[in-house]
Amino acid sequence: MANQANTPVRRALISVSDKTGIVDFGRALTERGVELLSTGGTFRLLKENNVPVTEVSDYTGFPEMMDGRVKTLHPKIHGGILGRRGTDDAIMAEHGINPIDIVVVNLYPFEDTVANPDCDLATAIENIDIGGPTMVRAAAKNHNDVAIVVNASDYSRVLKELADNDGELTYSTRFDLAVKAFEHTAGYDCAIANYLGGRTPDNDNADFPRTFNAQFVKVQDMRYGENPHQRAAFYAERHPKEACVATAKQLQGKELSYNNVADTDAALECVKPFADPACVIVKHANPCGVAIGADILQAYDLAFATDPTSAFGGIIAFNRELDAATAKAIVDRQFVEVIIAPSVAPEAVEIVAAKKNVRLLACGEFDGERAQTMDYKRVTGGLLVQDRDLGMVAMEDVKVVTERQPTEQELNDLLFAWEVAKYVKSNAIVYAKAGRTIGVGAGQMSRVYSAKIAGIKAADENLEVKGSVMASDAFFPFRDGIDAAAEAGITAVIQPGGSMRDQEVIDAANEHGIAMVFTGMRHFRH
Ligand SMILES: NC(=O)c1ncn([C@@H]2O[C@H](COP(=O)(O)O)[C@@H](O)[C@H]2O)c1NC=O
Numbered sequence: 001m002a003n004q005a006n007t008p009v010r011r012a013l014i015s016v017s018d019k020t021g022i023v024d025f026g027r028a029l030t031e032r033g034v035e036l037l038s039t040g041g042t043f044r045l046l047k048e049n050n051v052p053v054t055e056v057s058d059y060t061g062f063p064e065m066m067d068g069r070v071k072t073l074h075p076k077i078h079g080g081i082l083g084r085r086g087t088d089d090a091i092m093a094e095h096g097i098n099p100i101d102i103v104v105v106n107l108y109p110f111e112d113t114v115a116n117p118d119c120d121l122a123t124a125i126e127n128i129d130i131g132g133p134t135m136v137r138a139a140a141k142n143h144n145d146v147a148i149v150v151n152a153s154d155y156s157r158v159l160k161e162l163a164d165n166d167g168e169l170t171y172s173t174r175f176d177l178a179v180k181a182f183e184h185t186a187g188y189d190c191a192i193a194n195y196l197g198g199r200t201p202d203n204d205n206a207d208f209p210r211t212f213n214a215q216f217v218k219v220q221d222m223r224y225g226e227n228p229h230q231r232a233a234f235y236a237e238r239h240p241k242e243a244c245v246a247t248a249k250q251l252q253g254k255e256l257s258y259n260n261v262a263d264t265d266a267a268l269e270c271v272k273p274f275a276d277p278a279c280v281i282v283k284h285a286n287p288c289g290v291a292i293g294a295d296i297l298q299a300y301d302l303a304f305a306t307d308p309t310s311a312f313g314g315i316i317a318f319n320r321e322l323d324a325a326t327a328k329a330i331v332d333r334q335f336v337e338v339i340i341a342p343s344v345a346p347e348a349v350e351i352v353a354a355k356k357n358v359r360l361l362a363c364g365e366f367d368g369e370r371a372q373t374m375d376y377k378r379v380t381g382g383l384l385v386q387d388r389d390l391g392m393v394a395m396e397d398v399k400v401v402t403e404r405q406p407t408e409q410e411l412n413d414l415l416f417a418w419e420v421a422k423y424v425k426s427n428a429i430v431y432a433k434a435g436r437t438i439g440v441g442a443g444q445m446s447r448v449y450s451a452k453i454a455g456i457k458a459a460d461e462n463l464e465v466k467g468s469v470m471a472s473d474a475f476f477p478f479r480d481g482i483d484a485a486a487e488a489g490i491t492a493v494i495q496p497g498g499s500m501r502d503q504e505v506i507d508a509a510n511e512h513g514i515a516m517v518f519t520g521m522r523h524f525r526h
Pocket residue numbers: 015016017018038039040041042043068069070071072073105106107108128129130131132133
């Protein structure tokens with residue numbers, strides 16, 4: 001039966017690696033009359049700061065030994081934590097075990113240790129905390145009577161509650177702290193299993209451990225998933241390494257939906273690599289308009305003009321602060337689900353407020369630097385794990401394979417189109433001219449149809465394909481794609497190359513006077 005009553009805090013065990021705030025917290029506990037027990041380093045720090053404290057070894061009668069491998073692993077400690085008040089009182093008294101009412105522990109910094117490329121196995125193993133998680137789990141299990149604090153950010157909350165409740169903690173706080181504690185040790189064990197599981201005789205592959213252990217933290221429950229009959233929630237990494245939708249600040253608007261999150265991610269990822277002011281408009285995970293400009297207003301106008309039909313209800317991402325003029329252009333012109341930018345000018349916030357449902361997000365600055373994290377894709381019964389596609393060719397990496405060299409303008413447009421194609425679902429064909437998309441063909445099962453669709457869309461919006469360049473996310477298996485491009489007026493092509501029939505494709509380009517470059521890198525996206 002859960003003990004829903006408040007429980008008094010009379011004795012604390014404090015053993016922390018990260019000693020941030022511990023002196024103040026320990027002192028505040030003693031000022032409430034709480035008796036402190038503490039391990040070597042923590043004990044010394046508290047004592048140096050004149051906080052009354054007893055060393056665990058004095059209490060147990062056993063010294064810390066084996067270079068700290070055994071400090072708190074003693075029945076007088078674990079009995080004091082695990083003993084059920086009211087049930088185990090007699091046995092505790094018989095063995096001189098005093099109840100410990102609050103455990104304050106954070107663990108050896110295993111993840112930080114192994115993040116150092118010079119860390120060897122012996123160092124990693126010494127940084128696997130044993131006594132700490134044992135106490136954390138014991139206290140969390142016995143949350144009926146004991147509180148467990150694993151994070152310095154909870155010190156003030158605990159002190160406030162003790163002050164408000166005459167030195168007692170409520171059941172809901174103890175339960176919440178206990179769940180946090182199990183989440184903490186679960187994450188800790190994930191890191192250990194991943195590290196060691198990438199170094200076994202049968203799996204010497206540090207980046208792909210024998211079991212895949214990950215921890216994500218819930219950001220929000222969602223009304224539904226991709227469709228209304230699917231349940232959904234959004235989870236984030238504990239420490240995302242770059243600006244992203246998971247940590248973006250929502251300044252206004254309705255709650256983000258499942259599809260909003262997915263599409264906002266697609267838009268933000270696509271806009272990040274551009275150095276010039278850029279705008280990406282995404283619909284159903286594909287960019288339907290992308291442009292760079294002198295400023296983001298010009299970029300937005302050009303991106304919108306690619307495909308105003310699809311931009312309706314789209315997601316718009318920028319790589320510069322959203323200013324008032326651009327905000328006004330958007331809200332005056334179109335229905336938009338989400339706008340995301342590194343920051344939003346106060347006047348722009350006011351302008352978007354006129355459309356109260358529009359979700360407005362500020363994700364923080366990004367400078368083109370991307371973290372090499374993993375991408376996951378669920379399949380029935382399994383999980384595909386791969387590097388994020390951060391590969392990108394530079395101007396000097398591309399190889400001209402045709403008789404005609406691309407002009408400087410064509411080369412700039414080719415690289416622009418190539419950058420966009422990377423974020424278009426395969427088969428991806430992008431027509432571009434002067435730093436803007438002219439037509440996007442996405443997600444077709446044959447490359448030639450993606451090219452046809454890019455052309456149809458451009459024609460529908462009265463955009464002239466003639467004089468544009470074309471990017472293809474993978475090689476052309478036959479010359480038909482080049483023939484179709486020539487007919488549409490494409491003057492230059494960028495593609496990975498590598499087809500059995502590359503020569504046939506090059507010959508076709510030469511026949512049409514098209515300049516073609518190979519990147520040697522493919523960008524499928526499914
Ligand atoms: N071995 C033990 O019995 C043990 N008991 C507590 N610890 C850890 O020792 C650290 C604190 O040590 P110190 O107070 O000596 O700086 C904490 O991270 C705590 O989780 C232990 N260390 C590792 O297992």
